[in-house]
Amino acid sequence: MKRRTRKSAWAKSLERSLVAFTRGAVKSGARALGQAMKPALARRAPPAGEGAWILGIASGMAGARRFRLYRPPGVAAGERLPLMVMLHGCGQDANTFARSTRMNRVALREHFMVLYPEQDRLANAQGCWNWFDSTAGRAGGEAALIMKMIDQVCLLHSADPTRVAIAGLSAGASMAALLATRHPARFRAVVMHSGVPPGTAHSTLSALGAMHGRRATKPLEATPLEVESGWPPLLVIHGDADRVVALQNAHAAAQQWAEGLGARARPPRSVQRGQRHAMTVTDFRCAGRLVSRLVLVRGLAHAWSGGAAQLPYSDPLGPDASRMAWAFAAAQFRG
Known part of the structure; x- marks a missing residue:
């Protein structure tokens, strides 16, 4: 009887030890999983600030793509707001691009x-x-999906279809320019940040050559009717320290727009705001109308100028590209 009691006590002690060990292991594993998931959760977290962060999806022949829409607070019933379309670069998504560009x-x-x-x-x-x-055909399919997103936002969320601008970084900049050339009447302004101009590549291999500045850019295909009805002006922003997309692409994009619309370059001017990187700004005008603007930022690598600190492809020391992009678009909306 005594032996059975000793055995039972030993078994209970062992059971308590196993339970404690299991609980400790589960807690330790949960902590490790939580630490591992932190970067992913941070990427998916909505950007801080007031306003609505709305998830949507568009589908078509090229499949389906998600999008996020930022809607500021205080939109009155029946009010239609201007729309800025922002296309992220490689290695980014909607959340990280919104946080980076602010x-x-x-x-x-x-x-x-x-x-x-x-x-x-x-x-x-x-x-x-x-x-x-x-x-x-993937370029055309993705361009069509983005146009569907714009239509959806204008229909369901009170965006003004007559005041739409589009901007992008790197691959997003090239897609933005492609959309503007395919649907010039739908956009009032286009902004290319560190991208390759349209018509410079047609495959993965040629895209790599274009990024390194080893391919010629095709002339802009703008009909006289499109030009007369209001071809969207182009803002090009590029860093002179960019080692991913060659600086030649910035010159080629601004020149492509200028030559296609009969514009000539005005004398470049140097601008510096506070302690931020200096920039050289060149306007291309035709009959007083701004056709394209080239902004070369000194010391900027392949990153969004003036972006949030400690995020990939984002340089807080550059002039604020988001403010420049909006000011450029807003001038066209007013005009």
């Missing part, structure tokens, strides 16, 4: 909406827009 803060202050289309990793493993793939 365009929502500008939208809150200036009272406009921001649409952030998001590339699917199944369509491109690096998250790049396939702006170059005209041969296989």
Whole structure:
């Protein structure tokens, strides 16, 4: 009887030890999983600030793509707001691009909406827009999906279809320019930040050559009727320390727009705001109308100028590209 009691006590002690060990292991595993998930959760967290952060989806022949829409507070019933479309670069998504560019803060202050289309990793493993793939048709398919997103936002969320501008970084910049050349009547302004001009590549291999400045840019295909009805002016922003997309692409894009619309370059001017990187600004005008503007930022690498600190492809020391993009678009909306 005594032996059975001793055995039972030993078994209970062992059971308590196993339970304690299991609980400790589960807690330790949960802590480790929580630490591992932190970066992913941070990427998916909505940008800080007032306003609505709305999830949407558009589908078409090229599949489906998600998007995020920033809608500032205080939109009156029946009010239609301007829309800025923001296309992220490779290695980014809608959330990280919004946090990096801080365009929502500008939208809150200036009272406009921001649409952030998001590339699917199944369509491109690096998250790049396939702006170059005209041969296989992926470029056209993705452009059509982005146009569907714009239509959806104008229909369901009170965006003004007559006041739409589009901007992008890197692959997003090239896709933005492609959309503007395919649908010039739908956009009032286009902003290319560190991108390759349209018509410079048609496949993955040619895109790599174009990024390094080893391919010629085709002339802009603008009909006289399109020019007369209001071809969207172009703002090009590029860093002179960019080692991913060659600086030649910035010159080629601004020149492509200028030559296609019969504009000539005005004398460049140097601008520096506080301690931020200096920039050289060149305007191309035709009959007093601004056709394209080239902004070369000294010391800027392949990153959003004036973006949030400690985020990839974001340089807080550069002049604020988000404010420049909005000011450029707003001038066209007023005009």
